[in-house]
Amino acid sequence: MRQISIQIVVFVLVFSTVLLGGSYSLRSGDGISINVFGHPEFSTEALVAPDGTISVPRIGIVDVEGISLSNLETLLAEAFVERDILRTRPQITVSVTRFSDFNYNVLGEVNNPGTILLKESQVSISRVLGLAGGFRQTADPSATFIIRSDGTKEVIDLSRLISQGTGADIVMNPDDTLFVPSGVESWINVIGEVRNPGTVPFREGLTLIQVIAASGGLTASADPERVLLVVTEGDKRVQKTLSLSDIIEGESPDPELSKGTTIIIPDLTLKSIRVIGEVRNPANVRFVRGMSLLQVIGQVGGITADAADLVLVLRSSGFEPDSYQLTKLMSGESKDPLLEPGDTVVVPREVERFVYVVSRQQGGRVDFSRDEDLTARVLLAKLNLSYENSEQHLIIFDKKGDRVSHALRSFTDEDIMLDPGSIVMFPDFERDIHVFGAIRHPGQISFPLDKEPDLITVISMAGGLLDDANSSAIRIIDTTTPAGRDVDLQALIDSNSTMPLKGGELIYVPEREAVFAYVLGEVRNPGMKIFDEYEELTLERLISKAGGFTQDAGAIRVRHGDSAEDVMQEQLLSGDYDIRSGAVVNVLRAPERYVYVVSQTDGGRVEFSHDEHLTLRNALSKLNLLDITSSEVIQLVRPDGSREEVILNRLRYSDRVLEPGTVILYPQILRRVHVLGAVRSPGTVYLDLSEQMTLTSAISKAGGTLQSAETT
Incomplete structure (x- = not known):
């Protein structure tokens, strides 16, 4: 039984060596063990020197740079026989006792740019991003690219890595450089008569009204008829003038904005x-x-x-x-x-003046002041590097990824300008889990081999979640497979459960998807309104967040994308009106409510408040001209020029609804009283509607009483 166990151990050792030997090539800095079976005096351990060589007893110096383990075993066995050191070809096993580190470079808009040292000869892009602390807020993941060690450029879209978990299987090789460009240049600039001028992050489908609302709406001195857009068309900046009033009223489409657009709201x-x-x-x-x-x-x-x-x-x-x-x-x-x-x-x-430097000794972002020339010679001086008589080369990649090489000694006689944002390259075991997203301390979390990591412990070690984190959709990406899984952290805590991790995972904590709507027009506090996760998204709630209606508020226009619907204020009293996230709500100014009354005794413009019924009976009552006993005829002249006649005494039984702007032609109505006896002018007298219908008024119209009149 003991002999069988020894055979199994030897088989496993040989099989592992064969696998490693077929896939690994030796590099400078590797430590190796050479075992010559039956001849322990020739067995040795060696370190691959910077020039790629090792020293073997009796054989001497051997060049092993780039040689696989199996080929080195064959080379050494043949050397022992060819040099008459041994008569028969020995059995030799070469194994790696210590691996040299590999360099992976990450530059641009990540939280921890620089060079990352790893033992693996290949690594997934998701792991490298995790070690670099994840993206900054200003990053543009969709325009990311890799500069391979051979100088070739590979453009990749990493926006899907965050939104869908795909793209985690993209592989980086040693000395590759991952560059994450800035997206700030694509943001929308808002200048002029808005309440909160500044920048608004760009996203596909962003429209002019949404940007104006996100900036707090227009100020009182803004000119909505002359909104200026400065956009890039080709290599030119072009200015366009739009009417915001036409867009809000639906007479013109709400234009989608392009990257880097500048919006200028002029003053009246x-x-x-x-x-x-x-x-x-x-x-x-x-x-x-x-x-x-x-x-x-x-x-x-x-x-x-x-x-x-x-x-x-x-x-x-x-x-x-x-x-x-x-x-x-x-x-x-x-x-x-x-x-x-x-x-x-x-x-x-x-424009910011800087370059990114990649080298074994130092790296990262190097900034230039306005007074410094952005040139290669100034860069070398800032890095305290000598270039006289140097045979090494400086490799420059511009923002487009184009590659240019220059000998360092050439800068003794000439200098070259550098583009801002260029990349300048100079020649020259624990279990880790990477956390990024809505977490207080994103980055790498390391666990000793005797500790079993789990999701709740990792989140706690990273400082816990931010307030806007979406704890119900934490994504765990296994870097060995392209697929990911979503975990509800709160459900784990409530059920007193754990989520074991094996190490090497990438944990992304997303932010809660913002639920918002824009409200403009006749409300007290217009602008973009954010809704909490559990808050109902209704029109009534949105108006309440905006401080309620102004006294001039009228109909409500609700726009979802390209469709629009008008809602009356009365509809809100009958029940909630649901809206969708991103809706644009414009509370229109109510039309003025008035009529004109033409009369010999009284008249003019008669105003109606929004809670008063615009009817003929109410209009006459306001001027004390309503006489439902009279058979006189009133003429109504509508705004379109049509006419209608109404008999006054008919208003006792029914009223007439009037259109705003209607003209009421009121006749001269006189009330008849017969006065006889001891008065100066006996007979029939007439009183108009402005005069009181009293005995004193009638006698006064008849000239007053005679001296002989008996008034008691």
């Missing part, structure tokens, strides 16, 4: 020149005839240290912005242009 009081951007005191400058660009910039305190040299002037009468270089204007090389009322001067921020 365009008798000035607006100066915005990187100036010390952005403001509206009162226009004076003959005013130039440099004079206006001087009146707002000059430019800031972050200002770009290129200044844009958006002409009130033009479609394309004019551009001027400040340095040429101030030196007199270019003529200082005159400005007109309504022009807008935009001084943009200077």
